Amino acid sequence: MHDLLSVRNLKIEATAYPPGEPPKDITIVEDVSFSLSKGRVLGLIGESGAGKSTIGLAALAYGRGGVRITGGEILLDGENLPVLDKAGIRRVRGTRVCYVAQSAAAFNPAHRLGDQVIEASLTHGLMTKAEARKRAAYLFGVLGLPDPDRFGDRYPHQVSGGQLQRAMTAMALCPKPELIVFDEPTTALDVTTQIDVLAAIKHAIEATHTAALYITHDLAVVAQISDDIMVLRHGRTVEYGSTRQIIEQPRQDYTRALVNVRQAKKGEATVQSNTQLKIEHVTAGYSNGFTVLHDVSLHLPKGQTLAVVGESGSGKSTLARAITGLLPPVSGSITFDGKALTPALKQRSRDDLRRIQLIYQMADTAMNPRQTVRDIIGRPLTFYFGLHGTAKTERVKELLEQIEMASGFVDRYPAELSGGQKQRVAIARALAAKPDLILCDEPTSALDPLVAEGILSLLMRLQAETNVSYMFITHDIAIVRAIADSVAVMHRGRLVRFGPKSQVLSPPYDDYTDLLLKSVPEMELGWLERAIATRKIESAGH
Template sequence: MKPEPAMQVPLLDIDRLAIEAPGRDGAPLRLIDGVSLQLAPGRVLGLIGESGAGKSTLGLAALGVLRGGQRVASGEVRLAGQALGRLDPRAMRRLRGREVAYVAQSAAAAFNPAQRLIDQVTETALACGMSRADARARATGLFARLGLPDPERFGQRFPHQASGGQLQRAMTAMAMCAGPRLIVFDEPTTALDVTTQIEVLVAVRSAIREEGMAALYISHDLALVAQMADEIMVLRHGRMVEHGPVRQVIDAPKSPYTQALIGARGLVRTPRPAAPPILQIRGLDAAYGEMKVIGGLTLCVPEGGTLAVIGESGSGKSTLGRAICGLLPWSAGEIRFAGRPLSAGLRRRSRAELKEIQLIHQLPDLALNPRRSVGAAIGAALERFRGLRGRAAREETARLLAQVELDPGLAARLPGALSGGQKQRVCIARALAAEPRLIICDEVTSALDPLIAEGVLKLLSRLQAETGASYLFITHDFGAVASIADEVAVMRQGSLVASGPLAEVFAAPSDPYTAALLEAVPQLSPGWLDEIAARRSLPDTARKDHAV
């Protein structure tokens, strides 16, 4: 039996911690502001919040790490009874890896490309004095436990020889190898596709339980945290907003912010009546050089409505967007826009055709020229497509900014002075400047925090009602699909697996791939991952020993 947490000395004890970093004008900036938490051995605490909430800063503080110029303003972090702030570097290093370990978001970047995985996984165990043979046996056992293929030989691979999901599991094995009592997981599955993510989640969770380790699980996705954690702490602007057992936080959130986070997942669109197509794609083939990306694709975008194209990375959905815009000439098939065939290449399209179809990119940071003011970026589109200059252009820019719910005064700013959500709104305004009939939205919300993304989705719906523009909405986020799409097309390896009205495809998926994708979408209900794991009847013993 696991003793009651309250009766033990906490493994991790963060006491009224405040961390400051030097701000832009010299005044210190509070990254963490008076956060306290206690974690008993074997417990998992989920840390949730938007970017900039201080989740990673707090996670790293548990390892005694402060990044670029940060300092502890007050309070302290105690790990296994030792105050980290008072340890010398050598003693600090002895704790890291042995008592507390870290799993990063991007395992692909976190592994040394020049060393075999086994050498990196066993490194801390060897430093603790474990024999080479024992360390390798331990690593192999962890590889097997985490469901990695061919555990005996998996470690012989170099990082570039393993997939993203495999590396994330290998990094978990690396963190566990020396048997630490606490592991900090910092957004470990954010960079993965949903189907890969669920495999990693199941494997990581059963490994945590079997090893009996405590964990800090950091994520911006409430549904994921609800699956992995025993308790949830919600952070915002460096302050604790809410803290409690998973059930309590999900079912009866106290703070308005947590309520909004839970509500952001519930946005549902009322479907529109079927409309004639504005964009028709028939038998499309597209390739990058020798590598064929799209083969024989056929689909339609309804006029004034939204077609969502869903698929995992590498399914060819962004390539489709590039082909429609004319950025990637296709090799076979036909694309008709408003009944007329489009030329494959950008150069052979008329200015009117270019004006009608606009593209919004995934990363607004890269889509906006950092040296060009917001007004100049929008003004260039106004001049090119509508011949507006001078005062007329300035007035139209102000109107567009107001339309995307931004202060028209932002026109004079450079993109660097804006937040991520504001930048994406500027990109939307720039697309609207051309008065297009079709807007291709390529993963426009995937780089944004949930509440910001919800705002952008609402904005897009409203703009559609106002302007009558049609959307081709490319995404891997199923929540976004439900809130914006009329019709859905599911892509896999460059071809169509399922398509039709949203309700039909989602309610009763006719093909196994769509069903698997839908099943892998994290649900808020805390028992969801257990059900999935049970249904898949994994070869491990995930649930047998919850209380080691």
């Protein structure tokens, strides 16, 4: 079969600017080779920093942030992209090779979706406006979007996240490209939405016979859509083969670790009666009159983990904001160790603030990039305990050891840490206050599977050592199964199921919990097709 894309001995470099040191060149991708035929999908998988997105963007002859292609060839139907002049690159991008970003923020909120979907086709003179609109409507239908002939009249804010992601796929497919680069297109989606988007992307690729590079850090996801898989680490190829071989007979230790990754496991607490946090009939919303939480009641025993699970918009994070006092409830009460918590944060005592800490989803945005690890972890030590100087530094080092990071990290800045290290520092900052309860707001969702497993294991070990309680907000059922003692399932601001893990995750289920459990990708070929078929049968039954 003729190779549409042939990458040979690819080398990509960038310039690093270490603090206090002169700039230096670093190699971020080295000696990577693969080929891709029309109509086939190659999955690129690996941890953050493995070079996945860099390789994908290289297929567009693009290097972001000063990245340079310094060696090898990227042949698109025999044409070597890195040696093209600017006019040649403009001829390729948006016509022969298109890109689907991770975030739907790639859309301009001020323009209708249809106009944005057809823009590249018109800009490059590939078709008339009427032809482009007809093509867009066809693609909207292929991708399962509602009312395909009129869907393009909507603005980005008028559709869901899953619909936006499918619209972005339509935008890439509209110019009839030979190759599409999908850069983690479902990572930001809930599992219930992800399954529909995956199925739509797979169907669209088959219908248009387009080749695709599919970038992700989730092996279970890429197994559903790829013909072949390349496993990357530190910019180099670890293993490259058919999806079946990678999934069923991985040859390298790192690949085997990815295939066999199992979340940290803890048994469910046998007694769940020693209530520490009690939420009774809480309703909460925002100043515009929009109610997010409706009459929510649940409790969390001391030293245990309550997993709060549900899709985006279900009210999980709003519940956490109500507990911390960032969003005072409209009605209802929240008690902690038998004492009613003042609804508003600014009215709470310093000790109330200390006892309930929060770990955010994105450690990057939760840290000041101009502060060192010493400053970040040290701030609560000064605020709550008045520590300064040597005493504070020694306590920071103790906390670093507790999160399995050496004291040598104390003077590093966030930019000098990996994603997993940043999240560990965020955990240390929460621990610095010696809290009784930590609200964990999807702290592993942005991390690679092996790194996430390490963070979960750390959290479980810290709980065993300190008897701290966790409310763990997530949409990942695998995490719920791994770490929870009790589970609360939320949907559209309401509590639809609550109780011990063994009860909540056992049938009979309500319809939403059943859908949630059946939407978690499994590491086996054909899972996606079976899951979609099951949904159709159940929908027909209803």
